[in-house]
Amino acid sequence: MNIHNNLTGSKVLVTGGQGFVAQHLNLSLSSIGAKVYTLDIIPPKHSSNNPNVIQITSDILDFESMELIFKKIKPDFVFHLAAKVSVLDSEKFPDEYILINEDGSENIATLCAQYNVKKVIFFSTGGAMYNYHFTINEKTKPNPISVYGRNKLNAEIIMNKILLKSHSNFSIIRPANIYGPSINYNHWKPHGVIDIFIKNMMEKNDVIIFGDCSRDYIYVEDVIKIAIATLFLDIPIVLAGSGKSINTKDLFHKISKYLHYDLDPIIKNIRHNEVKSISFNVDKVIESLSIMDLVLLDEGLLRTINQLKKNYKDIL
Numbered sequence: 001m002n003i004h005n006n007l008t009g010s011k012v013l014v015t016g017g018q019g020f021v022a023q024h025l026n027l028s029l030s031s032i033g034a035k036v037y038t039l040d041i042i043p044p045k046h047s048s049n050n051p052n053v054i055q056i057t058s059d060i061l062d063f064e065s066m067e068l069i070f071k072k073i074k075p076d077f078v079f080h081l082a083a084k085v086s087v088l089d090s091e092k093f094p095d096e097y098i099l100i101n102e103d104g105s106e107n108i109a110t111l112c113a114q115y116n117v118k119k120v121i122f123f124s125t126g127g128a129m130y131n132y133h134f135t136i137n138e139k140t141k142p143n144p145i146s147v148y149g150r151n152k153l154n155a156e157i158i159m160n161k162i163l164l165k166s167h168s169n170f171s172i173i174r175p176a177n178i179y180g181p182s183i184n185y186n187h188w189k190p191h192g193v194i195d196i197f198i199k200n201m202m203e204k205n206d207v208i209i210f211g212d213c214s215r216d217y218i219y220v221e222d223v224i225k226i227a228i229a230t231l232f233l234d235i236p237i238v239l240a241g242s243g244k245s246i247n248t249k250d251l252f253h254k255i256s257k258y259l260h261y262d263l264d265p266i267i268k269n270i271r272h273n274e275v276k277s278i279s280f281n282v283d284k285v286i287e288s289l290s291i292m293d294l295v296l297l298d299e300g301l302l303r304t305i306n307q308l309k310k311n312y313k314d315i316l
């Protein structure tokens with residue numbers, strides 16, 4: 001299947017468009033011929049210099065404004081990424097998280113059904129969906145322990161219920177921990193463990209490791225490849241991981257070596273409602289999406305470190 005031919009000239013709405021993952025998605029979609037309408041509650045920091053990426057500022061909770069946007073654009077495809085994304089904050093502000101992650105997703109699904117969007121892709125979570133210490137696959141029963149994880153599972157159920165009765169196809173992506181360089185380093189903030197380690201090590205600060213955990217880290221461009229390939233396949237749930245799990249201490253040592261950081265980490269207990277260890281079996285995904293050559297962790301870390309070093313002056 002030639003994704004390029006299928007997307008040329010099509011209109012794609014991306015929610016959460018100013019976010020870390022969506023910025024990569026915007027670029028990839030526009031480079032393969034789609035007209036991208038990228039929407040976020042945060043106004044863009046720069047006007048788009050890409051005529052095929054149109055930036056929109058709106059709140060997914062504002063149904064009337066969102067309806068006007070759907071009415072005007074009539075998107076062929078929707079990627080729903082807008083969300084509150086911190087496991088720790090979700091425990092502190094559960095109401096806000098339920099509102100945006102569940103009610104906001106309900107709005108998006110309702111409008112996709114109403115405006116006959118051909119395919120809807122929802123970015124759920126893989127990292128916070130399970131609470132297992134072994135390898136999970138598509139058949140593993142979700143068991144989220146955090147508010148954020150439960151939000152995402154509820155949103156999957158809500159969206160599925162609405163879209164099942166519509167003409168829109170629906171797929172859910174459950175990504176592991178996504179890492180990689182950012183597209184834009186203005187007002188950059190560390191995004192997850194790998195960014196936090198790199199930034200602290202570059203600044204010669206202490207690095208804290210919470211608990212004896214192992215996680216699966218997937219390079220951001222691999223997630224985008226998987227998400228775009230899913231557009232044209234009838235797969236309900238896609239586990240997007242690297243298939244390899246690494247202990248946080250080993251990750252610390254890998255990054256220390258690249259950055260010549262010689263302090264020992266500070267070890268603390270695992271934080272409330274964080275998943276201890278998880279590993280994804282992604283054989284089926286790789287086979288059904290024909291995605292080869294996922295970026296290896298060492299290569300991905302080097303690319304992330306090098307980009308951050310290059311842009312470091314912009315984040316100070």
Ligand SMILES: NC(=O)c1ccc[n+]([C@@H]2O[C@H](COP(=O)([O-])OP(=O)(O)OC[C@H]3O[C@@H](n4cnc5c(N)ncnc54)[C@H](O)[C@@H]3O)[C@@H](O)[C@H]2O)c1
Binds near residue numbers: 018042081192
């Ligand atoms: N980064 C990861 O490791 C990871 C892992 C698994 C799943 N995910 C999921 O992938 C998606 C993208 O994650 P990310 O890392 O890019 O997060 P991000 O925080 O960088 O992006 C989310 C974006 O959603 C926007 N947003 C929040 N509330 C909104 C609202 N009411 N209306 C419109 N926009 C709103 C934010 O302003 C932000 O730009 C999220 O749905 C997240 O849950 C991310």
